Amino acid sequence: xxxxxxxxKFQVLKTGQSMTLQCAQDMNHNSMYWYRQDPGMGLRxxxxxASEGTTDKGEVPNGYxxxxxxxxxxxxxxxxxxxxxxxxxxxxxxxxxxxxxxxxFGDGTRLSIL
Amino acid sequence: xxxxxxxxxxxxxQEGEFITINCSYSVGxxxxxxxxxxxxxxxxxxFMLSSGKKKHGRLIATINIQEKHSSLHITASHPRDSAVYIxxxxxxxxxxxxxxxxxxxxxx
Numbered sequence: 001x002x003x004x005x006x007x008x009k010f011q012v013l014k015t016g017q018s019m020t021l022q023c024a025q026d027m028n029h030n031s032m033y034w035y036r037q038d039p040g041m042g043l044r045x046x047x048x049x050a051s052e053g054t055t056d057k058g059e060v061p062n063g064y065x066x067x068x069x070x071x072x073x074x075x076x077x078x079x080x081x082x083x084x085x086x087x088x089x090x091x092x093x094x095x096x097x098x099x100x101x102x103x104x105f106g107d108g109t110r111l112s113i114l
Numbered sequence: 115x116x117x118x119x120x121x122x123x124x125x126x127x128q129e130g131e132f133i134t135i136n137c138s139y140s141v142g143x144x145x146x147x148x149x150x151x152x153x154x155x156x157x158x159x160x161f162m163l164s165s166g167k168k169k170h171g172r173l174i175a176t177i178n179i180q181e182k183h184s185s186l187h188i189t190a191s192h193p194r195d196s197a198v199y200i201x202x203x204x205x206x207x208x209x210x211x212x213x214x215x216x217x218x219x220x221x222x
Contacts, residue, residue, distance in 0.1 A: 100162070
């Protein structure tokens, strides 16, 4: 039972390059989330998908796009990477949306933009 | 002022000590979450609380809704407890509001 799987685990990009971070969950959860974690700051929500077929902006959506490909998969795309997007990215899922739902996290993707 | 404040930011303890990490929040919540992040980076949910107290092994979490305060206690601490502990407030909406974490190091 893998839970939430993120790929890749590490990536180095040059400014202006594009890439997609992949996330898949095998718990049949309805809701999925993308966060970024920066030193000295709490996790911040980039985008979320309350259910299959819906996506919404979180606190820090600028420079990112997302796709809820199906119930299992939720990808995050950087169209033109910038050094400010250097961060650790976490995908999470929960059975239902809401602050009273436990979220299950992936192991993170460490992304460096040069 | 952050909506979720944790203290202390860093904590070093000797093996066997009783540890307390505090979390204060200023928003209305439907639940309060405690998470653990190990040096490898993965994040694991420890507790979800809406009232009272929960216990799992050597970990105890309490919440006082009136005072908007929660504590995470670790009894008989062990070096394997070394991690970052994150408090997150769960309002009624879709999102969590995260604290910045408490970095705990337990020395053998």
